[in-house]
Amino acid sequence: MAVHLQSSLFDQEDEVSTRPLRGIQRTDLGHGAWIDVLPQWLRGADTLFASLVRDVGWRAEQRVMYERVVAVPRLLAFFGRRDPLPHPALETARTELSRHYAAELGEPFTTAGLCLYRDGRDGVAWHGDTVGRGGTENTMVAILSLGAPRHLALRPREPGPAPVRRRLGHGDLIVMGGSCQRTWEHAVPKSARVTGARVSVQFRPDGVR
Ligand SMILES: O=C(O)CCC(=O)C(=O)O
Ligand SMILES: [Fe+2]
Numbered sequence: 076m077a078v079h080l081q082s083s084l085f086d087q088e089d090e091v092s093t094r095p096l097r098g099i100q101r102t103d104l105g106h107g108a109w110i111d112v113l114p115q116w117l118r119g120a121d122t123l124f125a126s127l128v129r130d131v132g133w134r135a136e137q138r139v140m141y142e143r144v145v146a147v148p149r150l151l152a153f154f155g156r157r158d159p160l161p162h163p164a165l166e167t168a169r170t171e172l173s174r175h176y177a178a179e180l181g182e183p184f185t186t187a188g189l190c191l192y193r194d195g196r197d198g199v200a201w202h203g204d205t206v207g208r209g210g211t212e213n214t215m216v217a218i219l220s221l222g223a224p225r226h227l228a229l230r231p232r233e234p235g236p237a238p239v240r241r242r243l244g245h246g247d248l249i250v251m252g253g254s255c256q257r258t259w260e261h262a263v264p265k266s267a268r269v270t271g272a273r274v275s276v277q278f279r280p281d282g283v284r
Contacts, residue, residue: 091119091164096175099248104229105236107213107254112241117219120246123164124221127274131161133191148265149190149197156185156281165219169278172217176250180215184278192225195269201230201260204277206284209256217250217278218243223271228262229255243275256283 099113117123133150152161160166165187173183192198203209204216218227220243227249230238241249251261263275 088119089122091117091123091162093117093164093168093171096171096248099175099250102239104231104239104253104255104259106231106233106258108231108251108259109253109255110229110239110241111248111250111252113248114244115246116248117164117168117221117246119164120221123162124245124274126162127189127221127276128191128272131189131191133189149192149199151191152189154187154189160187161189165276168219168276172250172278176215176217179252180280182280184215184217185281186279186283188277188279188284190275190277192223192263192269192273192275194272195266198225198265199263201262203232203256203260204279204284205256207282208280209283211257213253214256214280214283215250215252216256216283217248219276219278220247220249220273221245221276222273223269225263225266225269225273228264229259231259233258243273 094116099111101109101111103109131152133152136147136151137144138147154160169184208214224242224244226240227243228240
């Protein structure tokens, strides 16, 4: 697949590994929601990005909108708890996240959802991950971002707290936690300023979608 990785996204270590999660910074969003952010969590992000773009069986999806079938503007792949992940570094990343959040989350991260945003015309509209337990229970969704930087925008469902926006760069980690999936919504807005492709890897516990 012809996707473009900016040459300024330098992280050209061949070996892919994660840095300690110790320094992760929490922001309380209000309404019981929070985000944790750790820039440059991953070393060797170029290698992992290239490998995922090349090796993952990306699927185009369609959905019905205003009675018409339209293409979902991003490519997708999903790995359930028993599926081998498409790169060993993702297994390590999932294990590290499960260890770091064990006490607070009370269960491990198990599944991995992958999205490929081919350029700035791809994006995802406002939503919460509420298909499963995230609609009724506190949970966590951890996102590793690779490739061209994109914004993750967050807004509360009920008025009160101010919306927030985080620029997710190559190798960055963001974790949405607490009530975030049911009391807030998130989106990756389309943008004419985006210069290349981005891969997002979302780790979730069982039953959260
Ligand atoms: O691209 C991202 O990091 C967010 C993806 C997302 O919100 C989702 O797939 O549910
Ligand atoms: Fe989401």
